[in-house]
Amino acid sequence: MQHIIQALKNFNTAKFGEYLHDNVLYMEVSKKTFLKKISSEFNELKKQGYSRFDESYKGTCEGVCHIGYEGLSFVCNSGHYLDILIESKDGVFIDGLCICSKLSNNRNLAKKYNLNILFYEEDKVKFKPSEVYTQIKNQYKNIVNEVSKFKEPITLKQFVEWYKKYKFFKDYFNNRHPYEMLFNRHRLFQKTQRIKSDLDDISKVYANNKKATKALLDFEELKTEEEKLIWFFKNQDNLYGAVRFKLPKKYSKNSIASAKIKKVTIKIDLTGFEHVLEYFNKIYDLHEYFIEKYKPLPEHYKDKNYDVSYDLEVYLKLHNKHTEIVAQYGLNYH
Known part of the structure; x- marks a missing residue:
């Protein structure tokens, strides 16, 4: 040996x-x-x-x-x-x-x-694809092929209607527990999850149309820091909603945005949904404001007993601020 x-x-x-x-x-x-x-x-x-x-x-x-x-x-x-x-x-x-x-x-x-x-x-030498595996593989290939051939710019509604064709593809991953997919050792499924994430992020703009309208109206009524923090926590599931898009400098006059799906960049006409991007950006900007205001102090980094993970709830806890709001609305408490 x-x-x-x-x-x-x-x-x-x-x-x-x-x-x-x-x-x-x-x-x-x-x-x-x-x-x-x-x-x-x-x-x-x-x-x-x-x-x-x-x-x-x-x-x-x-x-x-x-x-x-x-x-x-x-x-x-x-x-x-x-x-x-x-x-x-x-x-x-x-x-x-x-x-x-x-x-x-x-x-x-x-x-x-x-x-x-x-x-x-x-x-593995003895690997044999299941019927589900084969169906997912075929739909994945079709998605990649069709995305590369979009007539641009594609409207957001056209994109959502196109994506509906792949219900089996979406439902398969939506019905799996996150931990199941995290430890899944199929190369295909890891690739398909990444492209599904790209597609879902674009679809989120359409799905949040009504929610964004109400949330923006509510935001205009906010006065105190407590009210703004509660608003943020209620909407933080869309914190990175705009991250998929590259917007033109004069976005108010030009609603054609770029988005990446796999390695393909497509142009999407977001006319009529500009307020949703505004909503996403307000959530992100508010998060950055609170992160900067309540960032850890030097003494927090020196003391090993402190958790200084990049997380707003963690930062608020370090400063012992808004603990009741975090306990009621924070993700880490549910």
């Missing part, structure tokens, strides 16, 4: 590859795919100035999948590490391996940054 350990320790994927069987799957992927991934991770470390792991240590898996199996921790002094289980029947070639997320060592190691040796489902 020492030759295998040395190859990994020295980031030598070519030598390590000599000990892998050509016809064996490693973590359900081919030898070539596995070596490409681990080589990529080693190259990233090399870019940061690390040429090898400083040491390797034995450990025991405490996870459900391989509980009790012996493994190895490869650790850099920087805190980068690789926890791996290796099976070798003859002590020369590797018959099986997997990355371990629950490897326990008999000493305290400075393991901070885990090498991300994970594979998408599509990378």
